[in-house]
Amino acid sequence: MQLTVDGVTLSYGDRRVLSDISFSLNPCEQALLLGPSGSGKSSLLNIISGLQTPDEGSVSLGGADMADDGDATRKHHMGIIFQTLKLVSALNVRANLLLAQKLQTGGVDRNLVEATLERLGIADRAKARPFELSQGEAQRAAIARAVVVRPKLLIADEPTSALDLVNTESVARLLIESAEESGAMLLIATHDDRLRSYFARTISLSEGRLAA
Amino acid sequence: MISLALAYLRDRPLTTALNILLLAIAVAMLVLLLQLGNQASERLEGDAEGIDLVVGSKGSPLQLILSSVFHVDQPTGNIPLSSLELLRADPAVARAVPLALGDNFEGYRIVGTDSSFGEHYRTEIAQGRAFDAPLEAVFGATVAAETGVTLGQKFVGSHGFAEDEADEQGHDHAPFETVGILAPTGSVVDRLILTSYESVWDVHGIDHDHDHADELESEERNDGHSHDADHAHDSEHGHASGHDHSGEAAEPDNPPEQSRRGSILQASDSDLEPELTALLVTYRSASGAIRIPAMVNRQTEMQSAVPATETARLIDLMGASIDGIRLFAWLLAATGGLAIFVALLNMARSREGDLALLRVMGASRVQVIATIILEGVITAAVGALIGWIGAHLLIVVAQVNSATLADLGLKAWSPAAGEFALIAAVLAIGAIAALLPAVRVYRTDPARVLARN
Ligand SMILES: Nc1ncnc2c1ncn2[C@@H]1O[C@H](COP(=O)(O)OP(=O)(O)OP(=O)(O)O)[C@@H](O)[C@H]1O
Ligand SMILES: [Mg+2]
Numbered sequence: 001m002q003l004t005v006d007g008v009t010l011s012y013g014d015r016r017v018l019s020d021i022s023f024s025l026n027p028c029e030q031a032l033l034l035g036p037s038g039s040g041k042s043s044l045l046n047i048i049s050g051l052q053t054p055d056e057g058s059v060s061l062g063g064a065d066m067a068d069d070g071d072a073t074r075k076h077h078m079g080i081i082f083q084t085l086k087l088v089s090a091l092n093v094r095a096n097l098l099l100a101q102k103l104q105t106g107g108v109d110r111n112l113v114e115a116t117l118e119r120l121g122i123a124d125r126a127k128a129r130p131f132e133l134s135q136g137e138a139q140r141a142a143i144a145r146a147v148v149v150r151p152k153l154l155i156a157d158e159p160t161s162a163l164d165l166v167n168t169e170s171v172a173r174l175l176i177e178s179a180e181e182s183g184a185m186l187l188i189a190t191h192d193d194r195l196r197s198y199f200a201r202t203i204s205l206s207e208g209r210l211a212a
Numbered sequence: 213m214i215s216l217a218l219a220y221l222r223d224r225p226l227t228t229a230l231n232i233l234l235l236a237i238a239v240a241m242l243v244l245l246l247q248l249g250n251q252a253s254e255r256l257e258g259d260a261e262g263i264d265l266v267v268g269s270k271g272s273p274l275q276l277i278l279s280s281v282f283h284v285d286q287p288t289g290n291i292p293l294s295s296l297e298l299l300r301a302d303p304a305v306a307r308a309v310p311l312a313l314g315d316n317f318e319g320y321r322i323v324g325t326d327s328s329f330g331e332h333y334r335t336e337i338a339q340g341r342a343f344d345a346p347l348e349a350v351f352g353a354t355v356a357a358e359t360g361v362t363l364g365q366k367f368v369g370s371h372g373f374a375e376d377e378a379d380e381q382g383h384d385h386a387p388f389e390t391v392g393i394l395a396p397t398g399s400v401v402d403r404l405i406l407t408s409y410e411s412v413w414d415v416h417g418i419d420h421d422h423d424h425a426d427e428l429e430s431e432e433r434n435d436g437h438s439h440d441a442d443h444a445h446d447s448e449h450g451h452a453s454g455h456d457h458s459g460e461a462a463e464p465d466n467p468p469e470q471s472r473r474g475s476i477l478q479a480s481d482s483d484l485e486p487e488l489t490a491l492l493v494t495y496r497s498a499s500g501a502i503r504i505p506a507m508v509n510r511q512t513e514m515q516s517a518v519p520a521t522e523t524a525r526l527i528d529l530m531g532a533s534i535d536g537i538r539l540f541a542w543l544l545a546a547t548g549g550l551a552i553f554v555a556l557l558n559m560a561r562s563r564e565g566d567l568a569l570l571r572v573m574g575a576s577r578v579q580v581i582a583t584i585i586l587e588g589v590i591t592a593a594v595g596a597l598i599g600w601i602g603a604h605l606l607i608v609v610a611q612v613n614s615a616t617l618a619d620l621g622l623k624a625w626s627p628a629a630g631e632f633a634l635i636a637a638v639l640a641i642g643a644i645a646a647l648l649p650a651v652r653v654y655r656t657d658p659a660r661v662l663a664r665n
Binding site: 042046049051052071074075076080082083084085087088089090091095099100103104 | 566568574
C-alpha cells in the first residue's frame with residue numbers, strides 16, 4: 001500500500017499555509033516530517049488523514065482518493081496519534097484500546113491488546129484512567145491505541161514534544177518498531193531535530209513548502 | 213455505545229446521582245399522586261355504588277356520606293326507627309338499608325343493620341352463617357384476618373370509633389358472639405363487623421321490643437300498610453290535588469300529611485325510642501330521585517345526601533391540592549430535565565476532544581450523538597425506575613403502618629394506567645434534555661477541535 005500526496009495547497013482565509021506539497025511513501029517506508037512551529041505540519045497531517053480537505057491537490061492511500069471516502073479509508077487503514085488528544089477520558093487504557101479496535105476494525109482482538117500493552121511497557125497501567133497517566137505513559141498508550149487496529153499507515157503528530165530525552169528516544173523506537181511489526185508506513189511530524197537520526201528519510205517543511 | 217455512555221455517567225458520579233435523584237423524587241410524587249387519585253376515586257365510587265341516597269340526621273352531608281358509606285367519619289346523629297319503615301313503604305324505593313353505628317371492636321366499626329345490608333353489598337358468607345339472634349355478629353374479611361377471630365368467639369365492643377376508647381367505655385355486659393365471616397368483597401364491608409341493629413341497642417341498654425321490630429319488618433315484607441306507609445302512598449297518588457308546588461321538578465306535596473308525618477317522627481324521637489344512624493337508599497325508579505330527597509329533607513330532623521354529589525365534591529376538594537402537588541412534581545421533573553441538559557451541555561464542551569477522537573477512530577456522527585442521548589435517557593430511566601420503586605415501596609410501608617391508608621385500598625404493585633405514560637414522559641424529558649447538546653456535538657468538526665488542541 002502506498003501513500004501519495006499530490007500538489008496539496010491549503011489557505012486559511014488569505015493566509016497560505018501549504019503550497020503545492022507533493023511526496024509519496026512506499027509500503028513500509030518510514031519518514032520524518034520536520035519543520036518549525038507553524039510551518040503547517042498538523043494541517044498537512046489532517047489533510048492526509050482526510051480530516052481536512054485541501055484547496056487544491058489530492059491524497060490517496062492504496063489508490064483510494066481520500067476525497068472520495070476518506071472516513072472509511074482512515075477508519076480501516078490508519079492509526080493516528082494526535083499532538084494532545086490521546087485517549088477517551090472516561091475509559092481506562094485497556095478499554096480505550098478495545099474501543100478503538102471495535103470502532104475501526106469492527107472486532108476485538110484481546111490477545112493483540114495485551115501483547116501491545118506488554119510490548120509498550122504499560123501492561124501494569126492497563127486499568128489506569130488517562131488522567132492518572134504520566135506524559136510518557138499517555139504517549140505510549142496513544143501509540144498502543146493507534147497500533148492495535150493494525151493500520152497500514154501510522155501517523156503521529158509531535159509524539160515527543162512533551163517528553164524528556166530518555167522518553168523521546170524510547171517513544172521514537174517504539175513507534176518505529178510498532179510500524180515495522182504491523183507492516184505499516186510511518187509518518188511522524190515534529191519540530192524536534194533529535195529524531196532525525198532515527199529516520200532514513202526526512203521531509204522538511206518550511207513556511208508551507210517542501211525544502212530539499 | 214451503551215457501555216461508553218455508562219462510562220461517561222460513572223465519570224461524574226455526583227452530577228449523575230443528583231440528576232437521578234431529582235427525577236426520582238419527581239417520578240415518585242407523580243406515581244403516588246396517580247395511585248392516590250386513581251385508586252382512591254375508584255374506591256370511593258366502588259363503595260358508593262348502588263347507593264342513590266343516604267338519609268341521616270341533619271348535619272354536614274359530606275360527613276353523613278363519609279360516616280355511613282365510607283365508614284370514616286363520625287355520624288351526624290340519629291334518626292328514628294320509623295324512618296326506615298317510611299322509606300321502605302315508598303314504592304319508589306327499591307331498598308333501604310338501616311345502619312346503627314356507635315361501637316367498634318379493636319378499631320373496626322360494628323354496624324347494626326339487617327339482612328338488606330348483605331343484599332345490597334352482595335356479601336357472601338365464607339364461614340359460619342349470617343347473624344340472626346341478638347348479639348350475633350358477622351366479621352368482614354379484613355377484620356377477621358386482622359383480629360384473627362374464630363367462629364363462636366365472644367368479643368366485647370367498645371363505644372366510639374377508635375380503638376383507644378375501649379378502656380373508658382367497654383360494653384362488658386353484652387358480649388357479642390361471632391357466628392360468621394364474610395368472603396372478601398374488595399369494598400368497605402371487609403373492614404366492618406355486622407350485627408343486627410337490635411344488638412346495637414342491646415349493648416347500649418336501650419329498651420326495645422324485639423317483636424315490634426320484627427313486626428315492622430314483616431309488615432313491610434307483606435306489603436302491609438302501617439300508618440306511615442299509608443301516608444306515603446297517599447302523597448304519591450295525591451299529586452292530582454297538586455297544591456303547594458315546591459320547585460319545578462318536585463312532585464306536589466301535601467302539607468297536612470307532611471306535618472302529620474313529621475309529628476309522628478318527632479314523637480318517636482322525643483320518646484327516646486330505639487334509633488338508627490342512617491339509611492342507605494336505592495331507588496326503584498327515577499322518580500325517586502326527584503321526590504324522596506325533598507320528602508326526607510322536609511323532616512326537620514333528617515337530611516338526605518347523594519353519595520355521587522358528595523363524592524364528587526370530595527374528589528374536587530382533594531383535586532385542588534392534588535393539582536398543586538402535581539404541578540410541583542412536574543416542575544421538579546422539568547428541573548431534573550434541565551439539570552441533565554446543563555450537565556450534558558457542559559460535558560459536550562469539555563468532552564469535545566473525546567468526541568473528536570471517537571469520530572477520528574471511525575465512530576459515525578450518529579454513534580457519537582447516540583452516546584449523548586443515551587446518557588440523558590439512561591439518567592432519566594434510572595431516575596424513573598428508582599422513583600417508581602420508591603413510590604410503590606412507600607405505599608407498601610404506608611399500608612403496613614397505617615390502617616387508614618390501607619383502607620384507601622391502594623394496590624401497591626398494580627401500576628395505574630397513567631404510570632407507563634408518566635415514565636415514557638420522563639424518558640422523553642431525558643432525551644429532549646440531551647438533544648441540544650447532541651446537536652452541538654453533531655455540528656462540531658473534529659478537525660477543528662484537533663487543530664485547536
Ligand atoms: N483553523 C485554523 N484557522 C486559521 N489558521 C489556522 C488554523 N489552523 C492552523 N492555522 C494556522 O496555520 C498555520 C499552520 O498551523 P499548523 O498547526 O499546521 O502548524 P504546525 O506546523 O503543526 O505547528 P506546531 O509545530 O506548533 O504544531 C499556523 O500559522 C496556524 O496559526
Ligand atoms: Mg502541529
